[in-house]
Amino acid sequence: MIAVDLAQLTAHARKNAALSGTHAPVEDVLHLKSFCSMCSEDIILTGGELGLALQRVLRREIDKPQFIHVPDVGAANCVYVNQTLIRRSRTEFPNSEAIFRQQVPKYIRHVEVEAGELAKVDGALTCCSLLLKV
Amino acid sequence: MLTGTARRVVYSGRRAFTVVSPHKPPPMNVNHFQKTIAITREIDDSLVQSALTMNPGSQQSIDLELARKQHAKLSRELKWAGLQVHTIGSAGFPDSVFIEDTAIVIGRTVMITNPGARSRRGEVMGVRKYLKENFAASENFSETIDVVDLPGDGTVDGGDILFTGEVITLTKPSLTCSIAA
Numbered sequence: 001m002i003a004v005d006l007a008q009l010t011a012h013a014r015k016n017a018a019l020s021g022t023h024a025p026v027e028d029v030l031h032l033k034s035f036c037s038m039c040s041e042d043i044i045l046t047g048g049e050l051g052l053a054l055q056r057v058l059r060r061e062i063d064k065p066q067f068i069h070v071p072d073v074g075a076a077n078c079v080y081v082n083q084t085l086i087r088r089s090r091t092e093f094p095n096s097e098a099i100f101r102q103q104v105p106k107y108i109r110h111v112e113v114e115a116g117e118l119a120k121v122d123g124a125l126t127c128c129s130l131l132l133k134v
Numbered sequence: 135m136l137t138g139t140a141r142r143v144v145y146s147g148r149r150a151f152t153v154v155s156p157h158k159p160p161p162m163n164v165n166h167f168q169k170t171i172a173i174t175r176e177i178d179d180s181l182v183q184s185a186l187t188m189n190p191g192s193q194q195s196i197d198l199e200l201a202r203k204q205h206a207k208l209s210r211e212l213k214w215a216g217l218q219v220h221t222i223g224s225a226g227f228p229d230s231v232f233i234e235d236t237a238i239v240i241g242r243t244v245m246i247t248n249p250g251a252r253s254r255r256g257e258v259m260g261v262r263k264y265l266k267e268n269f270a271a272s273e274n275f276s277e278t279i280d281v282v283d284l285p286g287d288g289t290v291d292g293g294d295i296l297f298t299g300e301v302i303t304l305t306k307p308s309l310t311c312s313i314a315a
Contacts, residue, residue, distance in 0.1 A: 006306035028188045031235070031293030032304035041167055044298060058302070081169050084215040086208070111211045117201035118231065121187040127232040127293060128208055130239055130261070131169040131217065134269050134277050
């Protein structure tokens with residue numbers, strides 16, 4: 001099991017954002033999956049500066065990790081199940097759309113949903129279900 | 135990142151390009167991302183007033199009817215992805231819709247969590263009950279699940295666990311204290 005500390009991650013993300021001159025704020029988040037999720041059997045989707053900081057940590061801990069990175073933290077939480085990627089819509093996150101279209105493996109079906117209301121209380125997509133195999 | 139071995143040759147004008155196809159999905163028996171059931175939970179009316187958030191400013195502007203429509207759309211898409219969708223009542227908890235935090239699912243084991251926020255601790259009762267009554271021992275399904283409580287005094291939310299085949303977890307003691315109700 002790999003344990004990542006949020007306080008450290010946020011500090012690194014803020015330092016990096018300042019160093020690279022980006023003006024996007026590093027948001028406070030409720031959960032790990034506020035800024036990452038799985039987007040295929042093997043690929044970890046990350047979003048924003050926290051996502052980049054997470055990638056740096058995981059590259060030290062995992063052998064040959066695979067990532068897709070999107071600029072929007074809110075777009076980084078998707079439900080991946082049964083070769084279907086349920087993700088936020090292109091109208092909500094236009095800057096992340098092209099990355100999804102180009103980088104997600106082609107056997108995966110994309111589904112776009114709008115989830116702006118629950119997002120106002122930091123809700124995302126994986127938050128809303130428990131998935132079981134029985 | 136493209137690690138597949140299948141190649142196809144694309145001809146464009148006089149030049150041939152070799153395209154590496156993205157790898158095929160792994161075989162079914164080792165695929166952790168094939169599922170048959172989705173458990174969701176209704177949005178409680180108290181979401182607008184009382185749900186935990188980092189953004190209390192935007193919380194007040196939530197359109198509850200729209201939130202429920204969007205939630206229903208998500209449920210439909212889970213159904214169309216091949217899942218049997220079950221919905222549990224909210225039992226009056228403002229954050230009940232965020233059912234992911236009440237359990238960690240790995241394979242056939244469902245570990246009921248002790249959520250970090252005190253106001254959410256009660257949510258797990260309804261989830262545990264529903265899972266045990268419907269899936270733990272049943273003739274309706276080919277496999278049953280083991281529903282267990284996470285041992286110890288620690289707290290964790292399902293949203294802080296990323297299962298990649300291996301478990302990645304986020305530790306955040308200061309956050310738990312600051313939003314615990």
